[in-house]
Structure formats: C-alpha cells, structure tokens
Amino acid sequence: xxxxxxxxxxxHRTIHVEEPVVASTLPAQESQKxxxxxxxxxxxxxxxxxxxxxxxxxxxxxRDYLHEYYVLVAxxxxxxxxxxxxxxxxxxxxxxxPRLDLQKSVLEIPPRESGRPWNVKVVENKYPALTLDNxxxxxxxxxxxxxxxxxxxxxxLDPGQISTVLQAYRQRSVSIKQNKHIAYVSIFRNDGYxxxxxxxxAHSQIIALPIVPPQIVREAEACAHYYEHFQNxxxxxxxxxxxxxxxRLIAENVDWIAFCPYASQWQMEAWILPKRTISVLDDCxxxxxxxxxxxxxxITRALTDTDISYNLIVDQGIHKNQRLTLKVCGRNxxxxxxxxxxxxxxxxNVIPPEAAATWYRQQVL
Amino acid sequence: xxxxxxxxxxxHRTIHVEEPVVASTLPAQESQKxxxxxxxxxxxxxxxxxxxxxxxxxxxxxRDYLHEYYVLVAxxxxxxxxxxxxxxxxxxxxxxxPRLDLQKSVLEIPPRESGRPWNVKVVENKYPALTLDNxxxxxxxxxxxxxxxxxxxxxxLDPGQISTVLQAYRQRSVSIKQNKHIAYVSIFRNDGYxxxxxxxxAHSQIIALPIVPPQIVREAEACAHYYEHFQNxxxxxxxxxxxxxxxRLIAENVDWIAFCPYASQWQMEAWILPKRTISVLDDCxxxxxxxxxxxxxxITRALTDTDISYNLIVDQGIHKNQRLTLKVCGRNxxxxxxxxxxxxxxxxNVIPPEAAATWYRQQVL
Numbered sequence: 267x268x269x270x271x272x273x274x275x276x277x278h279r280t281i282h283v284e285e286p287v288v289a290s291t292l293p294a295q296e297s298q299k300x301x302x303x304x305x306x307x308x309x310x311x312x313x314x315x316x317x318x319x320x321x322x323x324x325x326x327x328x329r330d331y332l333h334e335y336y337v338l339v340a341x342x343x344x345x346x347x348x349x350x351x352x353x354x355x356x357x358x359x360x361x362x363x364p365r366l367d368l369q370k371s372v373l374e375i376p377p378r379e380s381g382r383p384w385n386v387k388v389v390e391n392k393y394p395a396l397t398l399d400n401x402x403x404x405x406x407x408x409x410x411x412x413x414x415x416x417x418x419x420x421x422x423l424d425p426g427q428i429s430t431v432l433q434a435y436r437q438r439s440v441s442i443k444q445n446k447h448i449a450y451v452s453i454f455r456n457d458g459y460x461x462x463x464x465x466x467x468a469h470s471q472i473i474a475l476p477i478v479p480p481q482i483v484r485e486a487e488a489c490a491h492y493y494e495h496f497q498n499x500x501x502x503x504x505x506x507x508x509x510x511x512x513x514r515l516i517a518e519n520v521d522w523i524a525f526c527p528y529a530s531q532w533q534m535e536a537w538i539l540p541k542r543t544i545s546v547l548d549d550c551x552x553x554x555x556x557x558x559x560x561x562x563x564x565i566t567r568a569l570t571d572t573d574i575s576y577n578l579i580v581d582q583g584i585h586k587n588q589r590l591t592l593k594v595c596g597r598n599x600x601x602x603x604x605x606x607x608x609x610x611x612x613x614x615n616v617i618p619p620e621a622a623a624t625w626y627r628q629q630v631l
Numbered sequence: 632x633x634x635x636x637x638x639x640x641x642x643h644r645t646i647h648v649e650e651p652v653v654a655s656t657l658p659a660q661e662s663q664k665x666x667x668x669x670x671x672x673x674x675x676x677x678x679x680x681x682x683x684x685x686x687x688x689x690x691x692x693x694r695d696y697l698h699e700y701y702v703l704v705a706x707x708x709x710x711x712x713x714x715x716x717x718x719x720x721x722x723x724x725x726x727x728x729p730r731l732d733l734q735k736s737v738l739e740i741p742p743r744e745s746g747r748p749w750n751v752k753v754v755e756n757k758y759p760a761l762t763l764d765n766x767x768x769x770x771x772x773x774x775x776x777x778x779x780x781x782x783x784x785x786x787x788l789d790p791g792q793i794s795t796v797l798q799a800y801r802q803r804s805v806s807i808k809q810n811k812h813i814a815y816v817s818i819f820r821n822d823g824y825x826x827x828x829x830x831x832x833a834h835s836q837i838i839a840l841p842i843v844p845p846q847i848v849r850e851a852e853a854c855a856h857y858y859e860h861f862q863n864x865x866x867x868x869x870x871x872x873x874x875x876x877x878x879r880l881i882a883e884n885v886d887w888i889a890f891c892p893y894a895s896q897w898q899m900e901a902w903i904l905p906k907r908t909i910s911v912l913d914d915c916x917x918x919x920x921x922x923x924x925x926x927x928x929x930i931t932r933a934l935t936d937t938d939i940s941y942n943l944i945v946d947q948g949i950h951k952n953q954r955l956t957l958k959v960c961g962r963n964x965x966x967x968x969x970x971x972x973x974x975x976x977x978x979x980n981v982i983p984p985e986a987a988a989t990w991y992r993q994q995v996l
Contacts, residue, residue, distance in 0.1 A: 338760055338761070338768060339768075395703055395979060396703070403703060403704075450975070452970075452971055452974055452975050452977070454969070454970025454971060454973070454974050455970060456969040456970050459966070459967070460967060461967070461969060461970070462966050462967045462968055462969025462970065462972075463966075463969070471969075471970065471971075473971055475975075475977065479975035479976050479977045480976060481975055481976030481977075482975060482976075532973065577969065577970040577973045577974070578970065579970055579973060579974035580974075581974060593974070595973055597967065597973075598967065601824070601827050601828075602824070602825055602826070602827045602962065602963065602967065603827055604819070604821040604826060604827025604828070604836075604942065605817075605819025605820060605821050605826070605827065605836065605942040605943065605944055606817055606819060606836070606838055607827075608819070608897065608942045608944060608960055608962075609817055609819050609942070609944035609945075609946060609958070610815070610817050610840075610844035610846055610847060611844050611845060611846030612817070612840065612844045612846075614760060
C-alpha cells in the first residue's frame with residue numbers, strides 16, 4: 267500500500283513506521299524476540315482464574331500478518347496491581363421474553379411449514395438503528411435466537427445446535443444481499459456485559475450496512491497486495507506459518523483450523539479458518555458448517571465456563587483472497603482498553619496469544 | 632487518499648465506500664439529515680442520569696471530518712432494555728500509596744531545588760511494558776501524579792493545578808523526544824474502571840513509542856491531503872464549520888475552543904482545540920496551557936460529578952497541519968463496544984454529540 271509522503275515537521279521526529287511484511291514467511295519480526303523472565307500471576311488478579319502459563323512470554327511489539335496495526339504483547343503487565351474488578355457474566359433468560367418480538371419471524375429452522383418446533387429463529391430487531399426507510403442510516407437489523415431453551419448460554423449448546431445457528435447466519439446473509447443497496451452484512455454475537463450485550467437471552471445479531479466498513483476494505487486491500495506480491499493466498503501463508511510455529515495452534519479437523527493469531531488485538535482471541543479458500547458464508551454447505559461448529563462449540567464453552575465475556579465475529583470477505591473467519595474475541599478479561607488504545611489505536615494485550623492457545627488446547631481436548 | 636482497486640468478487644457486492652469529504656464546507660452529509668421523533672429515556676436506563684435531550688436527534692451514519700471512519704449516531708437505541716449495568720467510579724487514594732514509586736522521580740513542579748513541596752510529580756512506571764533495553768518493545772513509560780492530595784479526582788482539581796499537570800506533560804514530552812529512537816509520545820489519563828484505569832490514585836500516563844502509530848499517520852495524511860486540496864488549514868475549517876452549526880459548541884476562550892465532534896466515536900466525546908495552528912505541546916507557553924485548563928477543568932469535573940469514566944487524550948501531531956487536541960472520551964457510559972465495532976470498526980454511538988454538547992454547556996456555565 268502506497269503512503270502519502272508526509273513532510274517532516276521541524277519540531278517532530280521523522281516518521282519511520284515499519285515496512286509492511288514482505289517476506290513470504292510472515293511475520294519477520296518473530297525471530298527477533300527477546301526472552302524475558304516472567305513472574306507468576308498473583309491469585310488476586312482478575313485473570314488468575316485462567317491459570318495461564320506466561321513463563322515463555324516476552325514483551326514485544328507485533329505487527330499483524332497483513333494489516334498495518336500493532337499490538338504490544340505485555341504479559342508482565344498482568345502482574346501490576348488492580349483496584350477495579352470485572353463484571354459477572356449474566357444469566358440467560360427464556361426465549362419467550364416479552365422483549366423478543368417472536369411474531370416478526372423472518373426465518374425458522376426447521377421451517378414453520380414442517381410442523382416441527384423451531385431450533386433457531388431469526389426475528390427483526392425491535393430496536394433497530396438502521397432501517398430500510400432512513401436514507402442517512404440505511405440498513406437492516408435482525409436477531410438470531412440461538413436456542414429456544416431458557417438459561418442455556420450459546421457456549422453450552424452442542425455442536426449440532428451451533429451448526430444450525432451457522433446455517434441461519436448463511437441463509438439470512440444470502441437473502442439480505444439480494445438487496446443491491448446493501449454493501450456488507452455484519453454477523454456477530456455479544457456474550458456478556460463486557461462484550462456489549464444488553465439482553466441476557468442467547469442471541470446473535472445481523473446488521474446489513476449500506477457501505478463496506480473501511481476496516482474490511484483495508485483487509486481486502488492487504489489481501490490483494492499480498493497476493494500480487496507473492497502469487498500465493500495470504501491465508502494459506504498464515505496457516506503454513508502457524509503450523510510451522512505450533513505454539514499458537516488450538517485444534518483442527520478436516521475442513522477448519524483454530525489458532526490464536528500472532529498479533530491478537532483482543533484478549534484470548536481465537537480464529538477458526540477454513541483450510542481452503544472460502545470468503546463468504548454463501549459458499550459453505552451444511553457439512554462444512556457442522557465441521558466449523560465442532561471447533562466453535564468447545565472454544566465458546568471454555569470461555570462461558572470461565573465467565574469470560576466475548577464477541578463472536580463472522581468475518582466475511584469482499585475480495586476472493588479474503589477468507590471467511592470465525593473470530594472469538596475475549597473482552598476486558600483483564601481490563602478495558604485505556605487511553606493508549608483510544609488515542610493511538612496501539613493496542614496493549616496483556617495475554618500473549620501463545621498462553622491463550624495453551625489454555626484453549628487444555629479446554630478443548 | 633488513493634485506494635488500491637479491489638476486483639469485485641462474483642459473490643459480493645461492489646464496494647461503494649463514500650468518497651472523502653471534498654467540499655470546503657465539511658461535512659457534506661449533514662444537510663441530508665432526516666428528522667426523527669425521539670422517545671424519552673426510561674428512568675432505569677444507565678444513561679438516564681445524564682438527562683440528555685435527544686428530541687432533535689435523528690439516527691444517521693456520519694463520516695469523520697477528515698478520516699475514513701464512520702459512526703452510526705443512534706439516539707433511539709438508548710431506549711432498548713438493558714439487563715446489564717455499568718461500574719461504579721472508584722475512589723482515589725493517597726499519593727503516598729506504596730504502589731507508586733515516588734523515589735524514581737523524573738520531574739517535580741515546583742522543582743525539588745526550590746525547597747517547596749511538589750504539586751505535580753512524574754515518576755517512572757513501576758510496571759512498564761516498554762523499556763529502553765528491549766529491542767522488540769522499545770520505549771518508555773512514566774506516571775504523572777496529578778496531585779499530592781488523597782481522595783481528590785483529577786476532575787475536582789482547580790484550573791491552576793490542571794495547568795501544572797499540562798506543564799508536566801509538555802516538559803516530559805520535549806525531554807523524551809530528545810531520544811531520536813522515540814517516534815511518538817502518547818499522553819493520556821484513564822479515569823475510572825471503564826476507561827481502563829487500574830490504580831485509583833489520580834495519575835496520567837506517558838508512553839514513548841518507537842513507531843508513529845498508524846492511526847496518527849493516517850490523521851497526518853488526511854490533514855496533508857486536505858491542505859493540498861483546499862490550501863486551507865483543516866482545523867480552521869473544522870472550527871468554522873462548528874461555529875456555523877453552533878449545536879455542538881461547548882465553550883471557548885481567547886486561545887481555545889471546546890466542542891463535541893460531528894462524528895463522535897466515543898460517548899460524550901469533547902475536543903479542546905487551540906484556535907491557531909499549534910500541533911505539539913512544545914509550542915505551548917504556560918499562559919496558553921492555563922487557558923486550556925480553564926476549559927478542561929469544568930469538562931472533566933462534569934464527568935466526575937456524574938460518575939462517568941473517561942479518557943483524556945493529548946493528541947499531538949506529526950504534521951504541521953495536525954492540531955494539538957485535548958480529547959475527553961466518555962467510556963461505556965451506556966455499554967461497551969460490541970461485535971459490530973470489534974468486527975468492522977463501524978461504531979455505534981447512542982449519545983448524539985449535539986445532546987452531549989447541550990449537557991456540557993449546562994455543566995460548564
């Protein structure tokens with residue numbers, strides 16, 4: 267990606283942002299890692315319940331595989347004192363809550379015509395910010411009710427039920443994109459207060475936008491740039507890189523691979539990637555969605571069992587070399603983003619992805 | 632800014648991200664605003680304590696003045712139900728806490744040699760993630776102790792004391808930049824749990840980085856681009872725009888203007904901008920810092936009195952057309968960012984900046 271030349275101001279430092287990764291074995295900076303002696307977590311620490319091993323973790327600045335963003339992996343900062351505590355994970359309530367408008371159903375699986383009770387139901391959002399009749403906030407918002415059961419978290423669902431939720435995501439995504447004024451369909455779950463959840467019942471959200479968010483455009487540009495440079499799929503390169511390093515792998519099956527990304531922006535971040543080039547849900551059949559659910563179920567269960575709030579993001583691409591990614595992002599496991607993140611976009615992650623991957627492997631097995 | 636052309640994938644929508652604002656009266660999209668009937672906030676709502684007037688607020692997607700980021704201003708979403716609550720604002724403790732290493736003092740105002748007790752003191756961070764001896768996490772971290780008093784929040788300090796804090800920021804920033812391996816100095820305060828604070832005592836942080844964060848580089852690029860296009864300072868244009876609209880203004884004095892930005896990313900976000908082109912703290916004398924403190928003091932006091940966590944960001948530029956900005960960003964006043972923000976970078980702000988500005992005006996007067 268070309269950068270506009272910024273003339274250096276007399277009073278300032280010359281800009282020397284690192285070059286994008288150009289080696290075909292990304293990312294180059296890992297080899298420079300400096301060992302550091304880690305001290306154990308105090309029992310009083312909010313993240314102590316994770317019982318992470320950070321003894322092999324050094325403090326370092328990492329650049330993402332493809333994007334120009336940087337993360338400061340800072341395991342030793344977990345040892346600083348805290349006066350503040352995190353929230354409890356809320357209980358989930360019954361699907362017959364009066365706050366869910368079950369009449370405005372846009373999809374039921376199995377379908378209503380079958381005469382069988384629904385397992386997953388999609389309804390219009392009762393409190394939409396985006397609507398099809400607002401030219402300055404055009405779009406659509408729907409809720410996916412992940413289960414008809416009360417007091418059952420998404421992370422407690424079996425892989426079969428989670429597979430049905432993924433089918434609902436696909437069907438609504440394909441259907442909504444028929445409207446040519448919709449440019450991007452964002453699908454996600456907010457699980458727990460720290461992840462932005464407002465309702466307790468297990469539900470996912472679908473938000474159809476009239477623009478492609480710049481963050482997604484930049485991802486597409488980075489993928490196109492990588493492909494042009496190396497004539498190689500960037501996500502094939504990422505999978506090869508993580509397989510060669512091993513330390514951040516969680517699990518894999520015939521279709522998907524799960525790992526914690528090298529420059530994890532979010533605490534306990536995990537990606538579940540298809541092993542072949544699939545960039546949108548549209549291209550997934552039921553079998554491959556079942557296969558994804560086999561990995562997604564134990565990863566979300568591990569977080570729910572540990573009372574950790576998280577977002578599940580269904581990251582669909584707009585470029586053929588972007589790859590559909592199921593991202594699980596732990597939220598404020600230690601503390602919320604502070605002024606450094608807000609002011610500079612430079613993220614401090616106090617949980618190294620290698621430690622997170624070790625923990626997930628223990629939970630998933 | 633030029634964008635790499637992304638070939639449209641068969642399965643996807645064509646990308647039609649809005650063009651950057653090219654009119655000299657930015658931003659163009661405001662004129663398209665659609666009126667909407669707003670309903671009153673329920674008393675049980677976490678933001679009800681702000682008692683905001685959103686009767687004139689429409690739901691709309693807004694693009695930032697200069698950057699390619701979008702905010703969905705969604706006042707009606709404040710009416711949706713919440714199961715989850717926000718944190719209390721923690722008390723502040725004494726400056727003689729054993730957790731502050733007062734011996735490792737790098738600056739005292741007034742200076743130790745004067746024989747008078749210090750009002751503001753800067754110490755090395757006891758738990759640094761960045762250090763000058765780590766090549767992969769190179770940098771420096773310092774703590775500014777904003778007051779020697781115990782149980783006094785930053786927002787309760789008088790303008791004279793806040794002015795002294797700003798002087799400490801300037802002195803350390805100038806001094807740290809003598810090291811040519813430091814590319815950017817980030818200065819901020821985390822006030823309250825929701826803002827990422829870990830220690831209760833009123834303190835600010837200084838983090839010296841070996842790279843200019845990409846977010847700051849993009850800001851600089853947008854400023855350079857604007858100036859090239861219009862031969863006009865972008866921040867002069869922003870001030871003219873906000874003065875002409877009036878609704879987002881908070882207050883001004885001879886040197887500074889305070890307002891809520893058009894596309895506020897953060898709830899209750901307020902900017903305090905110098906009226907003439909100053910891009911770094913280095914160029915501020917004590918008189919102009921006093922003048923800034925006259926606006927910063929009542930704005931932070933209003934948030935503290937209402938138990939709202941916030942970050943104060945000292946946004947220094949790297950380009951001569953970037954302008955030093957004191958940004959006050961309310962954190963999770965209603966709820967934390969959810970999956971839409973995490974997954975797409977598209978931000979929902981349920982508190983319109985016009986309503987925030989009205990509230991600030993009432994508090995500041």
